[in-house]
Amino acid sequence: MTNPKTEACKDVERLFDKYIDGMITVSEYKAFRTHLHECDQCRESWMALERTVRQLKMLDNVKPSDSFMPKLMAALPASSRRVLPRKWKHWAVEAAAIIIIITLVGLGSSYSGYTAMVTVDPGLGEEQTVPAREVTVLPENSVVEGDLTVVNGDVFIAGQVMGDVISVDGQAEPVQSIEVKEQNWLQRLVDHFVNIGKSFCNGLNLVF
């Protein structure tokens, strides 16, 4: 600092921030402008401050990685009792859809085989062919005494769940009845089913 600051300099210094924040009055602004015109030191001081704030405002926007959103959604707590009254009309109906059905062995289910297509009658008089997603069917005579957890798929529940239905990244739909039609070419999918069924049953809290 070359010259000691005068009272006027100190007064104007106090106005710097007011100007930056848009809070300066007209008379203050006149004094501010006049002084800076006359005082080199304050003018430099002001310009450095102004430049600093301008540099702050020019910093780049930063954004999180693309994986942020999916990771967050996956981390959301699974909501219980998420048996959503979803409208059947919103389902996209695709032709020749392949549905993987997991039979809950040992629960007295009335279905022993696997099928490729499921025609589900929700009791609204509308038959819908369910589109290609991994689907779990809880048949009519079956009871799950604990919680039913379904991950990354949809579940149609015609049976009973004593605990909570927990659906993570999928839909859970109560239906009146389920009719399963058999097809012939399904054998090659059986191994696939068995593996899924095994891991799925491990994931369920089935209490017998």
Added chain:
Amino acid sequence: MPSVYTGEDTGRAKLLQQASDWDLVARAQKGDLDAFTLIVNQYKMRLFGYILRMIHSREDAEDILQEVFLRVYSSLARYSPQYQFSTWIYRIAQNLCIDHLRRRKLSTFSVDEKFGSEEELTLELPDESMSPESIFESNAVKQEVEEAIYELPVKYRSVIILRHIQDLSYEEISQIMDMPVNTVKTHIFRARRILRRRLQDAI
């Protein structure tokens, strides 16, 4: 006269933002996941900008950003519209950043060390992954500015980011930091001058 006018913004844009926030929050409170997702999309860039500049680590910043939204999600039932949503969410972010900085500091020193004022949170061991070049892919001048912000004591760092990068009003910052407006002003005036000196020497 060059203009850096950042007037107290009680303008239309902010009011619209508030109204839209409240509508989305109300829907999210009723379980509307789409509304919650919209809230996330509205705030994720702003919050990430704040968090990243507070802690200077991309990976940790994403973890904290996720934690902010998880907390918002699980506290939705408790949120009341008397608090502005934007200040509420920033407050969560700030607290998590300060917790993170405390934990980071504790992990680099012995457990016995007396933990002093928050100003000490800036005294950290240098770490390659935290250099501005690796965090902010921008030019040398901007990196210098980022570094200067990061060198500020935590309270000053927070107010400067909230004011001049996030463009929040003194009132909003006062609520986020739970500090009177005049204290916020003093911090900002002081922080501006520290930055001015720091950047005058360097650039």
